[in-house]
Amino acid sequence: MADLVTIDDPDDPRLHDYTGLTDVELRRRREPAEGLFIAEGEKVIRRAGEAGYAMRSMLLSAKWVDTMRDIIDEAPAPVYVVDPALAERVTGYHVHRGALASMARKPLPTAAALLTRARRVVVMESVNDHTNIGAIFRSAAALGMDAVLLSPDCADPLYRRSVKVSMGAVFSVPYARLDVWPAGLSTVREAGFTLLALTPDERAESLDAVAPHRMDRAALMLGAEGSGLSRRALEASDTWVRIPMSHGVDSLNVGAAAAVAFYAVTAGRPTAP
């Protein structure tokens, strides 16, 4: 069982991992630099552990000790018990999910290493909204995508909000960053993947006509909400694909579009007519 340590000084250095959690800009810089991320709530903490992330510490208020007993028992790191008011003062918000854990990041694999064991890959360009990243990972996991590649300016999948929205799927779908963009896409093509750029452009082929589920290796490229894929990314792709639209609607939200495209490249297999 982990050490239960009661802390009543908000400036205690052992709480450093948890300071200023509502300051997105600060945390976005600090967490990768310090090699940590924050998992929030019982389910997410458990999934992070199962996925092999090492716990640095856990923070919770006294009333949650009983509820979280089995996680505490298994925690391989110190567990800090604090007053809810102190937790709020340190983190900047009311921690209503019971517990926070500071987890150690693992080194990311290279894109090339990921691609050797994948056949269905998501490639995101400039998706810098943590909610969208999380939602896309959740759908990618559910619909059987094997890996995710991120352009250098995509948001951090391990940011607290991304982890939460993904329901922990950021732990189960392996991902890597492409260091140069869009030149790094050549790595994907050289690994035998067809680069499919998802775009509402009318010149694109309809997803169901392209039938990407029959491709041996397919990499589906997604751009950010609103702007979509850049011209340079579109030019670096092999085929433009679009989701057929009705009712004069010009686009789906990026989460819905991603889910439809993942289904089309994975589960939407043809059956006899």
Place this chain on the structure above:
Amino acid sequence: MADLVTIDDPDDPRLHDYTGLTDVELRRRREPAEGLFIAEGEKVIRRAGEAGYAMRSMLLSAKWVDTMRDIIDEAPAPVYVVDPALAERVTGYHVHRGALASMARKPLPTAAALLTRARRVVVMESVNDHTNIGAIFRSAAALGMDAVLLSPDCADPLYRRSVKVSMGAVFSVPYARLDVWPAGLSTVREAGFTLLALTPDERAESLDAVAPHRMDRAALMLGAEGSGLSRRALEASDTWVRIPMSHGVDSLNVGAAAAVAFYAVTAGRPTAP
């Protein structure tokens, strides 16, 4: 051109349609009872007008008069110009999208009337989150669903948040309420529809195996985030369908699941293998 009326008294009765907009419970009761809904921002106001909703009045701050000039010119109702601080005092929030319009509701069609001219229908049970309702309407419009039917306890598609998230799609996909649930589903079946219940239950058939895009008339039943369809609704359906899941993930969020299912019943047509 509409009358531009400057108002500087927050208690002016002409502002009654706009009071307490952040009080969800109040507005949820008031708006249907008073036969109005609120459209927010240029694009949504325009789409509501194009869809045949009559404007009762519009509210904006002086600095938006030039930007919104063409909407004001076409507004068939009084336009109230107010100070931003007064707008915030009346509505309860900072109106940053330029303008609000109070629109008159139209009588809803009956389910039976809607069904005569539809072949792809969404049936929602207990979806009482305004964001989810809006997201589902947006995907339903984009992916070619013809109509939406709502169980009696679904949230209001014309609530401000639903309208906004749907990007105005609540105006373009016709919808009706089923008065009794789930008994009202018999109306759908009698109109020649196969009732497909979307569920993660393992006993359900995989969507791609069922190939609902080949059905003449398909009604896709969706439950609320988390709880899903009720047992009674499942029992009232013809076939249980599920989206194939991977990576040990147990569900998609309701918006993503809906989008995938809409694609499967509309655009996911088979092509020769």
